Each structure stands twice: as structure tokens, then as C-alpha cells.
Amino acid sequence: MTAPQRTTGGPHLKVHVPEELRLFLPSRLRTRADRAGGEGLDHPYDGTSSLGHVVQSLGVPLTEVSRLRVDGTEVPAAHRPADGAHIGLVPVPRPQPLPPGSPCPPRFLLDVHLGALARRLRLLGVDTAYRNDAHDAELVDRANAERRILLTRDRGLLRRRTLWLGAYVHGDAPDRQTADVLSRFDPPLAPWTRCPACNGPLEPVAKEEIADRLPPGTRRTYDTFTRCGHCARLYWPGAHHRRLAARVAAARGTDGRHPS
Template identity: 75%
Template sequence: MTGPQAHGGEAALHVHVPAELRLFLPSRQRRRAAAEDPHGVSCPYDGTSSLGHVVQSLGVPLTEVSELRVDGVAAPDSHRPPDGAHLTLTPMPRPQPLPPSAPTPPRFLLDVHLGALARRLRLLGVDTAYRNDADDAELVRQANAERRILLTQDRGLLRRRTLWLGAYVRGSRPDDQVTDVLARFAPPLHPWTRCPACNGTLAAVAKEQIADQLPPGTRRTYQTFTRCVACGRLYWAGAHHARLTARVEAARRASEGEGPR
């Protein structure tokens, strides 16, 4: 008996893609998936490709899938399904369990397009590495060497087989991206402890030690300062502090599962 046929007489698989993963599908297939086709998205199949290849050919990075099932039975991404099989993708749970080799708390590395997110995470005290000049190969090497979770919106980068762990960041606005990362990985928050510029740790410093480095107005107005132990930048509760405090409070509520106020 032969399996169902795709257009042009090719064999096909039927892939059920849950709502959480449909953003990765091409628009035509996204519309079909949203219509709740009982057979799932039809995917041409050559009879030899692995499950992982099939899923990623649809645009879904394997980093976003926690389990693959073939005709109801869990299967590894190396499995080669039979023609006409029904595949079911299960999205990563939130928070996502991390492998035993992952540091605790988790550390992150962001690609060149997520600079605003990097600053927001550092403001919250989350260990976040970022460079605006690193290419894909460098990012993968650093993520593997330092056991950092690579965060990106580049699906091609997530498909690199040598990458130990990565995740797609949802949202176009930094606030939405922060909420997504906190929901997925639940890192502990320690606001005001990291340098937003370089990720170094901040330490209290006496005003008299740094008075000659301060603008006259700042020297007259503020009494409490911290300094980055890595790059030496100075911080104080200046004009933007209220806005930054609101961001920290919103992120704290999001991490605790509270709604916006």
C-alpha cells in the first residue's frame, strides 16, 4: 500500500503544527494550519529524510520543539518516518528544562540584532553577553565554550548542528522580547547589579573616590554611586531612573506571572 500523495505524485507526510509554532511556517501553510486541517500541513517527502530535516524544511527550528511524535509514538529527530505518516510537534514548555551541563543560573549570548534586549536583561542582573560585530560562527563558538544559551531571531543560526543550545526570541519590541525570555527560561533577577554597557558586575563606590570624575551638577545632586568592576563606568539614580525602575518592575511582575498594571 502506498502513502498519501503530495502535488506532482510525490509521497507526503502530514504535520500537525500547534499554534505556538505556526509563526515559523510560510504564510500559505500558516493559513492552512490555522484552519485546523484534520490531516495537518502536507509536506512532500522523499522517503529518506530524517524527522529533523522535515521539520526544519517547514521553517520550524528544532530548538523550539520539545518532542516529535510519529503516528502517536515519540521519535528522535534522526528517525525516518514512513510515507503518509502523521507527525505531531510539541513546543518547548515554559519554563524550559535545561540540560545538566547548563550553568545555574542560565547565561545568555545575543546575536547582533538584539542589542536593546541585551541592555534590558543586564539591567535586570541577567548574565548577558553581546557584541555587535560577531558573525554566526563566532557566536556558535562562544555559546558552546561558555555554555551560554544563544538567543536570536535568525532561524538559520538556530539550525547550525554544532550549536549546543539556542532559542528563538519572540516579539519585535524589547519589552515583549524580555517577557518572552523570562517566561521561557525563568532566570533569577538581580536588578542594578550588572553594567548595561559591558555586562560586568557593579560595586558600590564612595563618592569621594570618584568625585573628580563627575560633572559638577551630578556631584552636587547625588550621593550614591556604583562602578563597573570591568569597564569602570559610573552609575547613579539620574534623570532616567524612574523610567528604568518602571521597566524593572514590569519585568519582575512578568517573571512572577503577574499581569500588567
């Protein structure tokens, strides 16, 4: 099958968008890219815009691209290609290397639509900031100030030029989203060490110290407790523990019967 022909005059580029990145293209361009195959997507070019601008105008956030190539040579996002150049986009590798000076282990900030994912990551002991009322500008400012990786499904948010580092979260279900984040950034896991509600550290606490806060049935049945150092919430291996333990085992890539 041949690539679509030019429909307008003026400068054009041949943009090779790999399958992993085509989901970001508008549907009409995605169809054209699929039909073009190895020939590349024929795309009009104003002759002056940077390559980074061209890529993002197609809908692909630069956060999802590790390298840009022009006629086979790696170039920076500020490069201005010549008419007829072949543009190659290389997706970020997994796991993704972080910029020099990034916090280690990585820490994250999630947008307002990823509350369930925030709780999953905190359950696994991953430093995860989240507020359900944060505006886009506030998210970018906090991500930059605290050097947190901004996780979102909002492509426009990822295209903000001032954002130091972000990532698109694949999947609609929390399980799929969790697997995607762990695959991409490979953070060390420390389950049961962070508060799922506020991200604070969990510390063991003696039953006698918090007995007056426990429901009678819990006080009779359980002896092991932790308390959040920030919000003072209490946790114990209650009725939902088996379900939560299964999520931890799945995240670790185990079936729960063997230590990780």
C-alpha cells in the same frame, strides 16, 4: 473544512504543526496548515531524510520543539518516518527545562540585532553577552564554548547543527522581547548588579573615591554610586532612574509599589 489534497505523487507525511509554531512556516504553508486544522499538513517526503531535517525544512527550528512524535509515539530527531506517518510537533514548555550540566542560573548570548534586549536583561542582573559586530559562526562558537543560550530572531542561525542551545525571541519591541525571554527561561533577577554597557559586575563605590570623575551637578546632588568592575563606568540614580525602575518593576511583575 477539508485538508488540501496531495498535488504530487510519492511519499507524503501528515505534519501537525501547533499554532504556536506556525509563525515559522512560509506564508503559503501557514495558510495550508490553518486550513488543514486537525487533519495535519500534507507534506511531500523523500523517504530517506531524518525527521529533524523534515521539520527544519518546513522552517521550524528544532530549538523551538521539545518533542517529536510519529503516530503518537515519541521519537528522536534522527528517526526516519514511513510514508503516510502522522508527525506531531510539541512546542517547548515555559519555563523550559535546560539540558543536564547547563550553567545555573542560565546565561545568554545575543545576536547583533538584539542590543536593546541585551541592555534590558543586564539591567535586571541577567548574565548577557553581546557584541554588535559578531558573525554567525563566531556566535555559535562562543555559545558552545561558554554554554550560553543563543538568543536570536534569525531562524537560519537557530538551524545550525552545531549550536548546543538557542531560542527564538518573540516580539519586535524590547519590552515584549524581555517578557518572552523571562517567561521561557525564568532566570533569577538581580536588578542593578550588572553594567548595561558591558555586562560586568557593579560594585558600590565611595563618592570620595570617584569625585573627580563626576560632573559638578551630579557631585552636588547624589551620594550613592556604583562602578563597573570591568569597564569602570559609573552609575547613580539620576534623571532616568524612575523610567528604569519602572522597567524593573514590570519585569518582576509588580507595579513598583510593593517589594517583590
